[in-house]
Amino acid sequence: xxxxxxxxxxxxxxxxxxxxxxxxxxxxxxxxxxxxxxxxxxxxxxxxxxxxxxxxxxxxxxxxxxxxxxxxxxxxxxxxxxxxxxxxxxxxxxxxxxxxxxxxxxxxxxxxxxxxxxxxxxxxxxxxxxxxxxxxxxxxxxxxxxxxxxxxx
Numbered sequence: 001x002x003x004x005x006x007x008x009x010x011x012x013x014x015x016x017x018x019x020x021x022x023x024x025x026x027x028x029x030x031x032x033x034x035x036x037x038x039x040x041x042x043x044x045x046x047x048x049x050x051x052x053x054x055x056x057x058x059x060x061x062x063x064x065x066x067x068x069x070x071x072x073x074x075x076x077x078x079x080x081x082x083x084x085x086x087x088x089x090x091x092x093x094x095x096x097x098x099x100x101x102x103x104x105x106x107x108x109x110x111x112x113x114x115x116x117x118x119x120x121x122x123x124x125x126x127x128x129x130x131x132x133x134x135x136x137x138x139x140x141x142x143x144x145x146x147x148x149x150x151x152x153x
Contacts (some may be wrong), residue, residue: 059089
């Protein structure tokens with residue numbers, strides 16, 4: 001009973017997560033279409049500051065794409081990547097003070113250090129490795145004793 005409830009809740013949360021991802025993809029397509037339709041070379045020539053608005057929308061769309069990737073991949077790497085993009089977007093698009101720029105640079109440096117030295121990709125790998133192992137076992141022929149036929153993996 002208790003396991004059935006947990007499994008039901010897990011499935012419902014996964015379904016809700018997929019629904020949010022699909023809604024995000026739809027929103028991203030609409031946002032991309034709006035960006036393409038809104039770009040006007042004449043307006044850029046007349047008022048070059050409009051480029052900053054386009055850059056802001058484009059960076060937001062990229063962060064949205066990374067968010068969708070984070071929803072379906074469930075890896076630490078995708079979380080760090082979306083944080084990097086969000087900080088970089090804030091620093092590039094917004095007109096911030098030198099202190100805020102310094103904090104953003106330090107934040108990005110810390111995230112790169114975490115990714116390089118503290119991130120253990122094997123923590124994310126077991127789920128992927130288990131799926132890959134199951135696929136390989138299903139594809140490889142079995143002999144009469146139930147062992148693989150000696151094919152290298």
